[in-house]
Amino acid sequence: MAKKYAMIIDLHQCVGCGACDLACKSENNTPEGIHWAHHFTETYGTFPNVSYKHVPTLCNHCEDAPCVRVCPTHAMHYDENGMVTHNPDICIGCKSCMLADPYGVIHFNKKDAFSDYVSDSSSLIEGGTFSKKELSDRSNAPFPNFNAARGADGYEAIRGKGTVEKCTFCNHRVAKGLAPACVVACPADARIFGDLNDANSEVSKTLKANKPTVLLPEKGTKPKVFYIRNYGR
Numbered sequence: 001m002a003k004k005y006a007m008i009i010d011l012h013q014c015v016g017c018g019a020c021d022l023a024c025k026s027e028n029n030t031p032e033g034i035h036w037a038h039h040f041t042e043t044y045g046t047f048p049n050v051s052y053k054h055v056p057t058l059c060n061h062c063e064d065a066p067c068v069r070v071c072p073t074h075a076m077h078y079d080e081n082g083m084v085t086h087n088p089d090i091c092i093g094c095k096s097c098m099l100a101d102p103y104g105v106i107h108f109n110k111k112d113a114f115s116d117y118v119s120d121s122s123s124l125i126e127g128g129t130f131s132k133k134e135l136s137d138r139s140n141a142p143f144p145n146f147n148a149a150r151g152a153d154g155y156e157a158i159r160g161k162g163t164v165e166k167c168t169f170c171n172h173r174v175a176k177g178l179a180p181a182c183v184v185a186c187p188a189d190a191r192i193f194g195d196l197n198d199a200n201s202e203v204s205k206t207l208k209a210n211k212p213t214v215l216l217p218e219k220g221t222k223p224k225v226f227y228i229r230n231y232g233r
Contacts, residue, residue, distance in 0.1 A: 012229035013190035016054035023185030031113035059167035060223035067097035
């Protein structure tokens with residue numbers, strides 16, 4: 001049976017630390033200004049009765065994904081496990097997926113990522129600090145903290161200028177039986193990832209035991225990222 005991967009974020013467990021955001025950037029080589037894992041915050045009420053809300057966000061890997069429907073080249077597509085993935089090799093950068101995406105989780109590469117590590121030879125203190133190019137050369141990588149594992153599954157480790165990119169549920173890790181980087185990095189164990197087609201999986205049992213919500217339910221996209229309980233700060 002094909003798998004149906006989903007993620008649950010327990011907002012009561014979440015401490016709003018942003019470890020998920022940082023782990024995602026490190027794992028997936030996302031450049032400055034592009035966030036596969038992100039969050040939004042809300043403050044409401046009148047002092048002294050003020051409440052704060054922190055909601056982590058990522059691609060919802062919708063069962064009826066608008067970005068997949070509108071992509072003219074099928075670069076945005078479902079993989080064999082129902083995850084919404086992207087093929088940058090056939091992406092034409094038309095941004096149709098971005099316009100169709102109601103969640104704002106798809107990003108466009110306006111320039112070649114980390115190109116300054118190839119061209120920038122300037123240093124803060126001449127003879128005292130390394131330039132970006134020196135750091136890159138000495139690490140023998142496109143940039144010092146480059147994660148080559150991101151490209152191990154054939155998906156480009158660093159996406160090029162003129163293409164879009166977004167969260168893939170760390171499909172390169174899932175293929176090896178590992179959880180997405182954001183799940184592993186969460187210090188509060190606020191994220192649960194697994195197969196909805198397995199009734200005995202933790203994600204299935206947790207959904208059954210709670211009343212989950214999704215972002216923008218009125219859009220009818222059938223997200224596979226669920227939220228349970230409240231942030232409560």
